[in-house]
Amino acid sequence: MKESKQFLKSLGYPEGDLHNIPTSTKRFPDGAQYRIELPSVEGPRALKATLEEIERLNLTVHRISQGSGIMLLTDEEIKEMCEMTEKKKMELSLFVGPRGTWDISAQPFTSAGNVVALRHEGADQLLYAMEDLKRGAKLGLRGALVADEGLLLLTKEMKKQGILPQDFVVKVSVQMMAANPVSVKIMQDLGADTYNVPTALTLPKLAAIRQATDIPIDLYVEVPDNFGGFIRHYEIPEFIRVLAPVYIKFGLRNHPDVYPSGTHLDSTNIALCKERVRRAKLGMQMIERYCPDAITSKLGAPGLGVPVPTTRNKEVLL
Helix, strand or coil, X not given: CHHHHHHHHHCCCCCCCCCCCCCCCCCCCCCCCEEEEECCCCCHHHHHHHHHHHHHCCCCCCEEEECCCHHHCCHHHHHHHHHHHHHHCCEEEEECCCCXXXXXXXXXXXXXXXXXXXXXXXXXXXXXXXXXXXXXXXXXXXXXXECCHHHHHXXXXXXXXXXXXXXXXXXXXXXXXXXXXXXXXXXXXXXXCEEECCCCCCHHHHHHHHHHCCCCEEEEEECCHHHCCCECHHHHHHHHHHHCCEEEEECCCCCCCCCCCCHHHHHHHHHHHHHHHHHHHHHHHHHHHHCCCCCECCCCCCCCCCCCCCCCCCCCCC
């Protein structure tokens, strides 16, 4: 085992999980240790309710993300969401629409095949995903979630060639499921700007991933039931210390599956969003109570994928 440890070390990776749980010295571009993310904000009406609740509870939330996908939002809805978050100087991240579970294959729904998750089967699905990204960017979007290694590499090349803006934030979904320092480093090399780690990793495992990577880690501290249902609020201070730069992400336990969403689920989505904001308030009070000196970003900080509404978007995208 000693030789294997030395081999990992020679490649720049930790020799094993870091049970000493070291403090991270890495930071966001503005020097902050942590930012806050609220996921599953499905559409403009849910977003409006979320923003109202954030203001009522006097919270700072840096990123709003959505799971149903760009393809299930009209141009007008995307523009509206971009305008709302741009006014608040928040990042908006919308999922790429085509995915394995939207396709005609039954494999993602089988007990053995569900590891395919949201990956794209075939070249056509990659083309559709690229079109989703291009449409979002033209409408002002500056952030999207991906869950396929091939698409991730394509986003990197699209940025290089000006097909996507350079400041477009590519967030890798938790459903990619890379779970160790080497595999997460591969995601970084492929083009991930921020990476959502699996939900059940221990602090020593997470610390090893942080040592091997520089991009922000996105971490659920309350986890939807289909990803485990964990509630890890008391660990937030250690997550910030060990994993900086880190997005503290508030999912919601007992959350019905609303994907793909739409106006027929608005009342449910709005109720879920309001409770998700309340859960974020609980988590942020943990920060105030146990690590009040932890540094967070101001809204509009460097590295946030704040939308550029089309009325002010002067870039020409292919």
